[in-house]
Amino acid sequence: MNQVEYLNDMLVRLEELLYHELSGCAAWKVELVGIDFIQSKKIKGNTEEEVINNCIKEITGDGLVKSMTYSIGGKGILLNLKMKDCVHLPKEIRLKNDSIKPYICPIANMILDQLIEKLNYETTYLANLDINDKTGECKVKCAIYETPDKIGVVSDWGKTEP
Amino acid sequence: MGDILEVIKTRKSIRRYKPDPIPDEMLDKILEAARWAPTGENYQPWRLIVIKNPETKNEIGNLAKLGSGSRMTAWYCLGEMQRRFEEIQDPVRRAEVLRFMYSGEVSEFAKQAPVVIAVIGTLMEGSVDVPYDLSACIENILLEAHSLGLGACWVHGPVASTRDAAKFKKILKIPTGMGEYKVIAYIALGWPAEARKHPRPKKPLEEIVYWEEFGRKERS
Numbered sequence: 001m002n003q004v005e006y007l008n009d010m011l012v013r014l015e016e017l018l019y020h021e022l023s024g025c026a027a028w029k030v031e032l033v034g035i036d037f038i039q040s041k042k043i044k045g046n047t048e049e050e051v052i053n054n055c056i057k058e059i060t061g062d063g064l065v066k067s068m069t070y071s072i073g074g075k076g077i078l079l080n081l082k083m084k085d086c087v088h089l090p091k092e093i094r095l096k097n098d099s100i101k102p103y104i105c106p107i108a109n110m111i112l113d114q115l116i117e118k119l120n121y122e123t124t125y126l127a128n129l130d131i132n133d134k135t136g137e138c139k140v141k142c143a144i145y146e147t148p149d150k151i152g153v154v155s156d157w158g159k160t161e162p
Numbered sequence: 163m164g165d166i167l168e169v170i171k172t173r174k175s176i177r178r179y180k181p182d183p184i185p186d187e188m189l190d191k192i193l194e195a196a197r198w199a200p201t202g203e204n205y206q207p208w209r210l211i212v213i214k215n216p217e218t219k220n221e222i223g224n225l226a227k228l229g230s231g232s233r234m235t236a237w238y239c240l241g242e243m244q245r246r247f248e249e250i251q252d253p254v255r256r257a258e259v260l261r262f263m264y265s266g267e268v269s270e271f272a273k274q275a276p277v278v279i280a281v282i283g284t285l286m287e288g289s290v291d292v293p294y295d296l297s298a299c300i301e302n303i304l305l306e307a308h309s310l311g312l313g314a315c316w317v318h319g320p321v322a323s324t325r326d327a328a329k330f331k332k333i334l335k336i337p338t339g340m341g342e343y344k345v346i347a348y349i350a351l352g353w354p355a356e357a358r359k360h361p362r363p364k365k366p367l368e369e370i371v372y373w374e375e376f377g378r379k380e381r382s
Contacts, residue, residue: 125238151231152265
């Protein structure tokens, strides 16, 4: 039995159900999905760069994602994540095929969680999840707010790419 | 039996309030209306926390600002907010409205409301369809408040994310276990200090009503 496939299939069913119950608001409820893995890794770091790089090392080291890069833009509040061949890609493709825009990225959730837990960031928000089923790439845009005064710091995110 | 259609049709979401207190007898009527909402299996999952303490209301207002602002800042940066408000023709006015939204200030109004009522539901064993029961309870509160001349607003956004809901529970000392209580919303309540242009346009019946089966528009 392929355990990853088995678990992804179960996730798809649960995500469909949650979306059916809550529509777009489902995406706001799922920020803790995936964080147990990264919390078990005892990530260290005193800066954004250290924490994110150490998360990526654990995520790729355990084979959850084959390769992963990131960049920070948008006056410091936009975290762009680019991943290739994530273990969860099949679930995202299946959701897309079922006409539900993928809304849970456990990998992004891990990094956002560690920014909050290790660097005491005020809040974060997974803003957009773009899946390319042909290339196996995912691009994720997250808002990261170090302090409350970062809320409202706006720019055009369309101009930044990882 | 009185027809309440006019009460329903004239209710608006009010976000600006006079500082005048709400008399206890009015508050009691509103809470009594909440108690009589329809509920599956007569479970009555609702628990209502009435908040008058300015410090607590400030904390809730700040949490609301953070929740809305964090999402709306991102939506603005993605261009989504601009599309939502493109019907505002005056560019200066549009920019003002957008800044009010993405700064989160749009959701701070719990600070000014004389009373905030947190609506939570018990998820203990035996509970069924708690969010639906709580929503019916909230509607009863809104209609009773409006019928008494008060203004109110149903606020879900600040407790919509899991982390924010946990913060909200902490402020009000609500047990935080995911199987204990659900925080669905709070209601800000007070004497209206605004006369909004509402009711906003509503979809006509012919657009939203089908007869006998999905999609059939001919009246049966």
